Amino acid sequence: MKVCFFSSPIGLGHVTRDIAIAEYLDVKPSFVTGGGAARLLQKLGMDVRDVYTPPPFSTSNGTLQNQTRWLWEYYRYYRDCKGVAQKIITDGRPDVIVSDEDFASLAVAQDEGIPSVLITDILETRFTGGLASLVEKKMNKSMRSIMQKCDLVILPEHGKNHGNTRRVGPIVRKVGDSRDGLRKKFSFGKKTIVVSIGGTDAGVFLIEAVLRHAAGTDADVVIVSGPEVTKKFPGAQNMGFVENLHEVILAADVLVSLAGRSTIDEARAYGTPAIFIPIRGHFEQEDNAKREGFAHGDIGRLGELLAEKLQEGRGSMHAGGAETAAGLINHTVGSNA
Incomplete structure (x- = not known):
């Protein structure tokens, strides 16, 4: 068949x-x-x-x-x-x-x-x-x-x-290792903020905003820029395009992402605290973000949100x-x- x-x-x-x-x-x-x-x-x-x-x-x-x-x-x-x-x-x-x-x-x-x-x-x-x-x-x-x-x-x-x-x-x-094993594999030592923008270059604005606001935290920033963005961002660990984003999300302490459905589902399934900023005018992303309690305007208070999420406990893992x-x-x- x-x-x-x-x-x-x-x-x-x-x-x-x-x-x-x-x-x-x-x-x-x-x-x-x-x-x-x-x-x-x-x-x-x-x-x-x-x-x-x-x-x-x-x-x-x-x-x-x-x-x-x-x-x-x-x-x-x-x-x-x-x-x-x-x-x-x-x-x-x-x-x-x-x-x-x-x-x-x-x-x-x-x-x-x-x-x-x-x-x-x-x-x-x-x-x-x-x-x-x-x-x-x-x-x-x-x-x-x-x-x-x-x-x-x-x-x-x-x-x-x-x-x-x-x-x-x-x-x-499915993930192929424990969270501790993945953090070691990715060299995540301190508290880690992962920024993911999916498969296009539409989320560069989000990377730049996180880098500005994360400077006020004691966390490392890891950027998964996807297949369309080759730029390296100073002040962060640049992972580029990876085939195992789901494992990076599990290893992270906080995820910041555009509001694509699959990324939201992975963060929730692996219990990772997350912030989802939609592209304004993209009905699907705005609906997804709204269900998670976010809107495009929240990019203006990323510093506050990052501080909150870095203190938030992890949720339980559930996927089926x-x-x-x-x-x-x-x-x-x-x-x-």
């Missing part, structure tokens, strides 16, 4: 939770994605095709710009992805398609009669207003139609199941969503063998 993941390459959160699920699958899957997500899979020795190039978000000092233009570019990107997915699916004939917010592959799979699974943490988008929102509403209607046709929809949250939707709780990767999600996918694969 052949299982193929089509993972959205917008950021790294999609592919990291797909990696977490893949560890529990009965078959070794292949992956289709692009950019930093593909490079992460390559670092881990996974079977991956680097074929997607999504439109970049335009940001200025932590604020999303030109949302309407991005929406049009995303629509063109979707059409391109559909052509790419059509060729890969036609040539490879996978038995099951697993999509992490890549709706192009789902549309093709459903046209071809191939069982499809969707992993998602959003049920609609809200990037635009005015006339452009009418186009976005049409896209959301199409997205809901595709979701209804899926054999299975997996949401990484707790809650009730209904129809073809299963809520499995946060999906996070990846294994549950894999079990559901294994059942789908088995049912269509």
Whole structure:
């Protein structure tokens, strides 16, 4: 049986939770994605095709710009992805398609009669207003139609199941060592603040803000700048692009990050105190941050928040969503063998 993941390459959160699920699958899957997500899979020795190039978000000092233009570019990107997915699916004939917010592959799979699974943490988008929102509403209607046709929809949250939707709780990767072992591995001696900005350069403003405010603490700053930022920041330990951010998060005393869903889930699952600053105007990040008690404006009081979080105790570790999600996918694969 052949299982193929089509993972959205917008950021790294999609592919990291797909990696977490893949560890529990009965078959070794292949992956289709692009950019930093593909490079992460390559670092881990996974079977991956680097074929997607999504439109970049335009940001200025932590604020999303030109949302309407991005929406049009995303629509063109979707059409391109559909052509790419059509060729890969036609040539490879996978038995099951697993999509992490890549709706192009789902549309093709459903046209071809191939069982499809969707992993998602959003049920609609809200990037635009005015006339452009009418186009976005049409896209959301199409997205809901595709979701209804899926054999299975997996949401990484707790809650009730209904129809073809299963809520499995946060999906996070397994760690390979104890926290003490990881701190030794990463040379974390003092209290450690880790700054992570994901798979784009949109979070450079956050790195710069943390470096300013952390000067008033007695903690070391570690920067995980991701695949798109090569700059080295003075006054900090620069880790660059790592394949095991989840282990760095566990080893940290405090995490400061943009408000991507997967990073939030990892911090909560590993019990690491965290501060989440969303990109202003990015509805998904602002919603995620609000649930955690933060907003973009909190960047102005990072010094106060860092002092609080450095004194905060760690939470308990709890993670099981990846294994549950894999079990559901294994059942789908088995049912269509």
